[in-house]
Amino acid sequence: MSSLSLTKPPIINKTDSLIQACTKVIKQRSASYHIPGHKGHKQFNHFLANGQSYDLTELVGLDDLYHPQSTIKKIETAVSSKFGSLESIISTNGASSLIIASLIELAKFGTKVIVPVNSHISVINALVLTGLEPIWLEPDYDENWNLYTTINITNLQNTLINNRNQQIAGLIITSPTYAGDISNIAQIAQICHEANIYLIVDESHGSHLLFNGYSELSSLKTTAHIVIHSLHKTLSALTQAACLHINQKLPFNAIDLKNNLKLISTSSPSYLIMLSIEESLKKLNLENFISVNNIQTEINQNLASIKNIHHYKPNHQIDSWHILIKSNNITSDKLASFLINHGIYPEGLIGNGVLLMLGLGSQNNDSKYLCNALTAFKGSKPQSNSVNPKFNKPLALFNQVMSPRQAYFAKTKTIKVADCLNKISAQNISICPPGIPLIVPGAIITQEIKNNIKDLSIKIVNV
Ligand SMILES: Cc1ncc(COP(=O)(O)O)c(C=O)c1O
Structure with missing residues (x-):
């Protein structure tokens, strides 16, 4: 060296x-x-040299993200073709918005969704917004490194058996995790097909997998139904650039997902971010x-x-x-x-x-x-x-006594953390990174959860 x-x-x-x-x-x-993946280097996003001028809006000829017909449509078609999906849509509100948009869609197909406890906070936010009730799933845990790793197949199968009478719309999983752990998506997808539920893969941390010589690790190579990418994490697009891929034939399409996206996104999508997506596609060479x-x-x-x-x-x-x-x-x-x-x-x-x-x-x-x-x-x-x-305790599965939505919209009060033991939380608390929840609305605050909240120096909670 x-x-x-x-x-x-x-x-x-x-x-x-x-x-x-x-x-x-x-x-x-x-x-x-650290994120973003372009690391501030000038070989990416050339238009930023003249960034002020390109910060535009839906002027005549510049297309509309929510009803794309021309230039933005071309970007989405190119994304779909590069990633090999059936259809793809882009977002300027991060993978977070696409996760919420796809769970809004799933809420039309059931009342419950299987949610691993290491899911990103946007999944919990989607539960509040949609009223979908979580069936919590415990992934494997690495004691040595104190982190959740991959989906445990036996746990998933048992969860499906134990909840066979429930109206389960789907399963959403994170792979790669924030630490890079990759689950056996092919097997999980097969299990979901057999159980007749949809599989959404939050592959925010893996947009590069198709291109860096490890394409077999990408869930786009499996029969997962929906795959979501954060294009700013490892690729070169600007922060908040993201895309969603429809990877299997579904009873809904890109337009349905766009309508959901519209519900929760800005009506002024950033042209700088969209331009960065267009440019990032040109960088996908070996x-x-x-x-x-x-x-x-x-x-x-x-x-x-x-x-x-x-x-x-x-x-x-x-x-x-x-x-x-x-x-x-x-x-x-x-x-x-x-x-x-x-x-x-x-x-x-x-x-x-x-x-x-x-x-x-x-x-x-x-x-x-x-x-x-x-x-x-x-x-x-x-x-x-x-x-x-701050990260030294595995979280127990949440003891959910109300749905996240019910708890969030219930009459609540703000109390000191010292007094929160055994109360029902009305809020999400998460640490970012990795943005996974310590407590979710509607779950009981156990001693372990209370300790974790205290460790974050948080003084008050909504219950
Ligand atoms: C696993 C996971 N999913 C989703 C997201 C949200 O991505 P975005 O920042 O593009 O909204 C993150 C962000 O860190 C994440 O780590």
């Missing part, structure tokens, strides 16, 4: 404006291991992906030789662009601060680890910056507790 100079940490003051704080981060950062795979291989090799650093390598499939590390010598929040002090910005804390995310904008030097810093870290003194204090 050649040595690269390390920069100083940013000094962000309480009095700084957002632009001042952002400018300091940009100046100090030497390696971006060379770009191979260069990121090479960076990942170099990081893998270097990490293996750094003594006090552990790299998350579970037995199941994992996306290689998600790199989760930890040290036995220090808590992950301190490890993350150490990296930031060296100009290396991770995506965040996941379980006991620090998540480093690669994206199309990852640079060759990123690996050297990271590995030099981690090598320098070797000398830290061992600490008694290397677990991240």
Whole structure:
């Protein structure tokens, strides 16, 4: 490894404006291991050089996202063709909006939906908005790293058997997870087809899988019904760019999903974001992906030789662009601060680890910056507790006594966290990343949940 100079940490003051704080981060950062995937590099989104001019609205000839006929229609057709779907739609309100739009559709086909407890907060928001009731599903859990991993097939089968008399519309799963764990989607899809329910895959973290040489890991290669991608996470589109793919013949179509999207999205979709989607499609060529795979291989090799650093390598499939590390010598929040002090910005804390995310904008030097810093870290003194204090407990399945919608819209009061034990929550609380819920509306606040809320320094809750 050649040595690269390390920069100083940013000094962000309480009095700084957002632009001042952002400018300091940009100046100090030497390696971006965080979302968005373009990492701020100029080879993407060329129109931003003249961004002010391209910030447009539905002028004559510029088409309409919600009734696309021409230019935007072409983008959606191109997305569908690149990703090999039956139909695709785009959104400028993130994968979150597409998750909600598809659950609104599912609410027409049943009253319940199977929801793994590691689902993104937008799934919980959709339950509040639609009135769909969750049947909670427990994924596998990695005790060592303190995180939910993949869908447990036996749990899923038992859940279906135990709820065979319920009107289940579908199952929504997250794969890859925030840590990169990939479930056996082909098998899950088959189970869903046999049970006659729809499978939605929140593949927000895996838009690159079809293109980086691991296409067999993409749920678009299975019989999953709907697949949702966050195009800004690992590809090069701007933040909030997302798309939804219809992957199987369904009794509803893109127009139905667009109508649902309209219910919950801005009526002024960003042309900058749509342009970035159009441009990101041009970057889906193998060379770009191979260069990121090479960076990942170099990081893998270097990490293996750094003594006090552990790299998350579970037995199941994992996306290689998600790199989760930890040290036995220090808590992950301190490890993350150490990296930031060296100009290396991770995506965040996941379980006991620090998540480093690669994206199309990852640079060759990123690996050297990271590995030099981690090598320098070797000398830290061992600490008694290397677990991240905020993420150290598996959540029990929620004890749902009311539907999320009923609880959210019920007469509620705000109380101190100290008094919330055994009360029914009227709100979502989640930590982002990974944006999975600690408590959901309508579930009982157990001692374990109360402790988790307290650990986040939250003082009041709605019950
Ligand atoms: C698993 C998962 N699903 C959905 C989302 C929402 O994506 P977006 O930011 O595009 O709305 C996120 C965001 O972090 C996520 O981690």
